[in-house]
Amino acid sequence: MTESENAPVVRLAGVRKEYGGTVALAGIDLAVAAGEAVAVMGPSGSGKSTLLNMIAGLDRPTAGTVAVLGEELGALSETALARYRRRRVGMVFQFFHLLDDLPVLDNVALPAQLVGVNRRAARERAAGLLDELGVAGRARAYPSVLSGGERQRVGVARALMNRPALLLADEPTGALDSASGEQVTDLLLDLNQIGQTLLLVTHDRALAERVATRVITVTDGRITADRTAVAP
């Protein structure tokens, strides 16, 4: 095994984030290895989503470093960060954040088209993903007519479009009923089992214990617990 294969996918060192006088993260050190499924838990306002945003390159730390696949995010320009997100990261949101103007297939194909993949190839891959996730029948529908569970499956398909090394999910079941939540949980579990590195922020202990291989608790901007998940 080479050194690069052993290197963590995500490495945070002394990450601190302040908004005005408010401390959101108070010095986080964290490493996530390839293939891990890490659940970040904690009360509201503890800094979980801020931590996720740092790793996604959507926000910058006040101090400390964030590196993903060896790439130091603090050194990247806004444009380079956008490129980093396209290639390295897939994001799943609590409220799906699908574009209402586009049909499902185009929503899923969009990240590949932003990279420059031609429309036909992008749509073929998007159709394949929708098929894998069980929503192929909704490819031509617009998001507004989908159920919550279907929207989140589409959201996951979009996140996987560019084969990201890291899948980030922010409360992926938070806006779903229990049946839909179960479906999405199974989906994330399946993905991790085929090797997808996963970092999810959740309030849902059952989700964390079921999907994650490791559970981190954040309180007042600090990691207060870091343990292996207990299989349900």
Place this chain on the structure above:
Amino acid sequence: MRAVWRAARAAVRRRRLQTLVIAVMVAVSAALLTLAAGLLAAATAPFDHAFDAARGAHLAVTYDARRAAPGAVAGTARAPGVTASAGPFATVRLDAVAGGLLVAGRTAGGGVDGLTLTEGRWADRPGEIVMAAGRADRPPPFTLATRDGRSVTVVGAARSVTRTADAWAAPGVLPSLGPATGAQMLYRLDRAATVAQVAAGRAAITRGLAVREDGSWLTVRADAVQGPRSVLPFLLLFGALGLVTAVLIIANVVSGAVVSGLRHIGVLKALGFTPAQVTAVYVTMAAVPAAAGCLAGVAAGNALAVVLLARVADGLDLPTVAGTGLALDALAAAAVLATVVVTALVPAARAGRLPAHRMIAARPPAPESRARRAQTWLSGRSLPRPVTLGLALPLARPGRTALTVAAVGFGVMAVTFAAGLNRSVGEMREVTDPAQVTVRAVPERPVPGFDARVRALLAGRPGTERLTAGTRTEVAVAGAGTAFELAAWQSPDLATEPVLRGRRPAGPGEAAVTDAFLTVHHHRVGDTLTLRAGDRTAEVRIVGALFATDTGRLWTSWETLAALDPAARPDTFLVRLAPGTAQTDYVDGFARALEAGAGLDADDYDLAVTMNGGHPDTALAVLFVTLALLISAACALGVLNTVVLTTRERGRDLGVLKALGMTPPQVVAMTVVSTAAIGAVGGLLGAPAGVALHRLALELTARSVDSALPGTMYGVYPAALLAALPAAGALIAALGALPPAVRAGRIRTAAVLRGE
């Protein structure tokens, strides 16, 4: 009321950018509206406005100082029908070599026929005068020779709305100019609308007194409106265009601000605000920045109007400086604020009636099927994805897009119109003034070979490109009138106006007239006219109609003129200068050559050298360009406002796109492309509309001057310009979209998505 005020104040503070945009937009629109209104006021009956402003004299009478008793003259101020008067002012008849001047002993200002010093200073030392603006062919100071060998110094120029004298000097200075021969009284009458009324007033005032000369304001008025007639339609249409654009853009900005606040309105209603209070909050929210912008804009518009319209007034030889008055400013401000209130009131009142829960849940409207179809179609094009996303964006908000298309369309229309007018006015100068220098040399007594010697002198001057000689004489035209100016030139193409129909007179018995002459006197090309000068007559056939804005001129060949006036010799020389020759340098050089003794004895002739081109084209060009820029700026700001609203509404989508990897330049490209597409459509509509408006302006001009216009004035849009003008729409829109697009590219994705 306090709750309304607090909520409005909080909303203004919270939406700083939008508040700033409203203030700036309203300021620019108010400036545009004020300038446009000033333009309309100046272009509508300019003489009448100037006459009222300067309290012009309806009647000016110069009494014979030797025969009319001073007390009796002063007493005429109390004659029936006189509402105000000034005088008596002593007058002197100054026999200058260039012509006689009536000099009145007055100071600047005055309650009737107020004098405005336009150049230099007032004449308050012996031997000095101030000349009527427009009479002198050069700026003061300069010296004027008199026939008795003395000289007077012209130290300034002044404008008299009723042109009651040719020159003025302070009363104490007048005796140094010569013995007073007259006493001038200026009257304002209670009834002076018609020639008969003025004549009746004159009869009542001057009864029993010896009058040397008198003048009615109606004569001056008829003369004054002649020149500006040809450009007034341009000014009127431009003013109207400015007004419409300003109102449209204010409506767009203010209604957009209200519509974008629906969610906030829902919250207010949930808190217990009544529909009326909600409406009041939003009207106040728009009115506060609008009032500030309006004040600044009206002030700026007024300042612009004073500078620009004064230049135009000077160029058109209007009798006084035109500008916007206090009443017009108040009207402009009221119109702006009324537009703001009405355009805020309508959507705010509508929003006030909507259920609160619907507004709290308000999101950007679900795209219509048409927009979705377009999006699907565009996604299949081989264009970068940000571009196709941008091109589809305008369809999501068809109403707002339509208003933006209209705003850009008006901007392009203004640019197109301004470009066309500028070229047409230039063409008008070119066709009516092909020669830049006119030399008029009239011998005091017959001097054999005089005209040939002047001609030779001019022909030898460096800078002379072409030269022609001719003369004018007064003739009567049977059935048309007695005071026509008949001109004959040796090279008619240089001297005469362009041919509209037929051809120029080429031989004996042929004449050309103005198109307006044909219209007014019901003649046509081919008709025969009988010309009379003294006891000689000549039959001429009309062979052509030429372009000129008056009806009082005819042209014949030299032979025909010589038949009517056998003593006529060429006394007027028109010089077309070689490119790059400065008029002033040429005229100075010619004067020096004459003084250096070019074989001409200065005592033998009267000489007047005129530099042509005193047309208002420069002043008008500045005005047109300023208005076009102002309208374009207002349109660009309107677009900016639309993009600010759109990017605010679509903040979540932008955040998602950035989270998915859209780079800031791609966000900018998408936003600019969406707006440039709107601009291109606006340009495609606005450019032909501008061309049509230009044509309309020319047709109104033609109707106003009773003459067709030369074709060159219409064909001012070269194909390249026509092709480029629609691109101006895309450019205006792209420039307007750029600042908010860059801002959109910089949005903090995490904050936007967290806010959702």
